[in-house]
Amino acid sequence: MNHSSSYALLAEPIQKALWKLGWESLRPIQEQAIGFIQNSQNDLIISARTASGKTEAAFLPVLSVICQNPASSVQAIYVGPLKALINDQFRRLEELCEYARIPVHRWHGDVSASKKQKFVSNPRGVLLITPESIESLFVNRSSALNSLFHSLSFVVIDEIHALQGTERGTHLRSLLFRVDQCAINPPRIVGLSATIGDEKLSAEWVRPNATERVDLIKDDQSKKSIQYGIFAYQSSKDDEEQDSQSSHELSQDLYNSFSKGKNLIFANTRPDVEWYTDELNHLAAQEGRPDQFLIHHGALSRDIREHTEKMMQGKIPFSTVCSATLELGIDIGNVRAVGQIGCPWSVNSLVQRLGRSGREEDQPQIMRIFLPEDLFSFTQHLSGQLYPPLVQAIALTELMLESWVEPCESNSGDLSTLVQQILSVIAETGGLQAAELFKKLIVSGAFRHIDQTLFVDILRQIGQEDLIEQTKQGELILGLKGEKIVRSYEFYSAFATPPEFRVVYQGQAIGMLPTTYLPSENQHFLLAGKRWQVVGIDYDRREIGVVPARGRKRPKWDSLGPNVHQKVRQKMRQVLAENKQIGYLNSSASQLLEQARTTFSNADLIHRDLFALSLTKTLWFTWTGTRIHQTILAMLERHKIKLLDYGVAIELDLSFNQTIDLLHQLVRTKQEPRVLAKMVDPKFRRKYDEYLSEQLLEWSIAEDVIDINGAQSVMVELLKQFN
Known part of the structure; x- marks a missing residue:
């Protein structure tokens, strides 16, 4: 192996392990990470594309520290969002740890009770675990926590971009603060991610109130060649024959693109995953190639998902139609190309999915986006004639090429996860004073933005719901309903799963x-x-x-896409306003874009975002993100304005001049977040929201949904167009 100054920093057993494993050199991201971890006491975020060696960048120096300072507890935790990802990383670390004689353990639902008990009796080395299994340890192994974690030095968190701004991320952060309280010294955190949208927000998530203690390294050496295309399919609802023909054309193009080699085809909804798997296997059967296309999504049995993963890891090339379940870095080997049916949700998701292809150094990343004909069915409405799905796909692509991704969203209004953690701490301790609970979860925990008054309101509310009760000595214990909730297996996850x-x-x-x-x-x-x-x-x-059976029908699942960022909407407006040719569109997509741009220009939307549909109706193109758009809708709702929401635009039952007058009024008037929160539905958005009062839910919505400054800023800019 080529020696370097970073290699010299590694402990001798790790150096020997690399030599035995046949490593010839370290990658730049690994060189940097070794230096940062060995020469500093700071936390670290490592940002690099899929298959760039991020896991080894974290664990080579972490294992070196463990080698040199062995202790009688777990010394490093790896937290992965998926069991399959943990199993992958276990295989990668097991060999490295074996040479260095460092025990490595897995803990999730599929690990046997005997292996878990053996680990608890003699905790050492590295533990690979999901957030839900950490929760299970607190509830079911509370007496072992100090012996498990007293000498914990590192927590490696994989795929942190998938956790930030979510209930699962808040849950994990709270659990890790509680783990800190079991350790002699708080462990250092090493976060791994393929995308970082806002460095400061990510640092804040890793170490709240001490962002200066978080270093960031990025792999800027990993620019790869990209082969990329967006394919649109047109039809008219009035022409069933053409509709059927274009649908068949899309399926045939999918088949031609992905019937050779190992590929992933993402769809935004489970019904689409099911439909196109069936379509593609039908086409394969006509060529005498049955079950050429596999399937993977979260509602399938574990056996079927694991079968797909195993087949994808094998030597016979299969393609899999999947949901976001395969967006994260489960190791299925080298993927030749990636397909995407429908407009991607975000730049973040687009980058993740593209990054699943071309893992080898000399291979390009290949991705094709297919936009089905029902996205472009004939529409009389002006907003529909701008073809938002196509324009959004282009905007996401352009932002990706500019190396921009969405920053994580605020999740500070997540009272549901706080309720779950209150129950968890009471289950762990058997009972404790409210002041102790406040210190554990708020002062020294992940909910530092919650003040004492609000905390007491939450305790009173869940007391009324029989989740907790208070003894004569003032201790908080679980109520009958609380005990039932904690005993359920579903308690370990902070996010809701529908019945x-x-x-x-x-x-x-x-x-x-x-x-x-x-x-x-x-x-x-x-x-x-x-x-x-x-x-x-x-x-x-x-x-x-x-x-x-021989017949078929699409199954149905509820599907809500994540919020669209303001910058994506603004880029959509820019795409429509300019004449720049887009080279990665097929002829149909190019024609649709040309039509959309002509409509945009003819309506003079280049110079203004308000359009008079008639003497009594006005169309307002907000071109803003989901959060600000929802705030604007709440403001209009409060003024009892009749409207239709088209996502990129709002149709108002007001004349053009009445709309201008209303905008002036909304800008001048002081808006109250809690009042606007009353206008937002649904109120129940998280797992334990049903146990919160209306006032607490309105506080939560005011924190996470309402953005008055952003909404008024959009209105001020709009009014400038008419001064």
């Missing part, structure tokens, strides 16, 4: 369907990429019995 029915064929679980969209008896539907007919529904056991 579901299990789909079963000959005793074998295939997957789950939501109770809101159950098929009726004898009805056909798709699941796991196969066609089924319902033969019976057992409502007591929540099971649907099925047999294979």
Whole structure:
């Protein structure tokens, strides 16, 4: 191996392990990380593309520290968002740790009780674990926590971009602060991510109130060549023959693009994953190649998901149609190309999905986006004639090429996860004073923005709901309902999962369907990429019995996309306003863009964002992010304005001049976040929101949904167009 100054910093057993494993050199990101971790006591965020060696960049120096300072507890935790990801990393670390004689353990739902007990009896080395399994340790192994973590030195958090600004991220952050309280010295955090949108916000998530203690290194050496295209398919609702033809054309193009080699095809919804898996396998069967396309999404049984992962890791090349479940870095080997059906949700998601291809140094990253014909069906409405899905796909692509990704969103209004953590701490301790609880979760925990008055209000509210109760000595203990919640396996996760029915064929679980969209008896539907007919529904056991069938129908699941960032909407406006040719569009997409630009120009939307539809109706193109757009809707709702929301635009039942007058009024008037929060629905957005009062939910919405400054700023800029 080529020696370097960073290599010299590694402990001798780690150097020997690298030599035995045949490493020839360290990558630049690994060189940097070794220096940062060995020569500093700061936390660190490592940002680099998929397959760039981030995990080793973190663990080579971490394992070196462990080698040189062995202790009788876990010394490093790796937190992964998925069990499959933990299993992958276990395989990668096991060999390295074996040479260095460092024990490495997994802890998740599939690890046997005997292995877990053996680990608890003699905790050492590295522990790989999910956030939900850390929660399980606090609830079920509270007496072992100090012996497990007293000498913990490092916590490595993978895929931090997928955690920031989510209930799961808040949950994990709270759990890690509680782990800190079990350790002699708070462990250092090493965050791994392929994308960092806002360095300061990411540092704040890693170490609240001490961002100066967080270093960041980026792998800027990893620019790869990209082969990229956006393909749009046109049809008219008035022409069923053309509609069918263009649908077949999309499926055929998908098949031609991804029937060779190992590929991933992402779809935004589970119904689309199911539909296109069936379509593609039907085309493959016509060529005598059955089951060429595999399937992967969160509602499938574990056996089916693991079968897909195993087949993708094998030597026979398969392609998998999947949801975001394969967006994160589960190791399925080298993927030739990536497909995307429908407009991607965000730049972040686009970067992640593109990064799944071309893992080898000399290979390009290949991605094709397919926009189905129903996105461009004939529409009389002006906003629809701008073809937002196509323009958004272009805007996301342009921002990706500019190396911009979304910063993490604020999640400071997440009272649901605070309720969950209150129950968890009480379950861990058996009972404690409110002041101790406040210190543990608020003063020294992840909820530092919650003041004492609000905290007391939450305790009183969940006391009324029988989640907790107070003894005569003033200790908080679990109420009857609280005990029932904590005993449930679902308690370990902070995010909500909708009630579901299990789909079963000959005793074998295939997957789950939501109770809101159950098929009726004898009805056909798709699941796991196969066609089924319902033969019976057992409502007591929540099971649907099925047999294979020839007919098919799309299953249904609720699907809400994440918020669109303001910069994406502004880039969409820019794409429409300019004449720049886009080289990665197919001819149909180019024609649609040209039509959209002509409509945009003819309506004079280049110079103004308000358009008079008639003497009594006005269309307002807000060109802003979801949060500000929702705030504007709340303001209009409060003034009882009749409207239609088109996402990029709002149609108002007001004349043009009345709209201008209203905007002046909204800018001048002091707006109250809690008042506007009353206008926002739904109120229940998180797992434990049902136990919170209306006032607490309005506080939560005011924190996380309402952006008055942003909304008024958009209005001020709009009014400048008419001065």
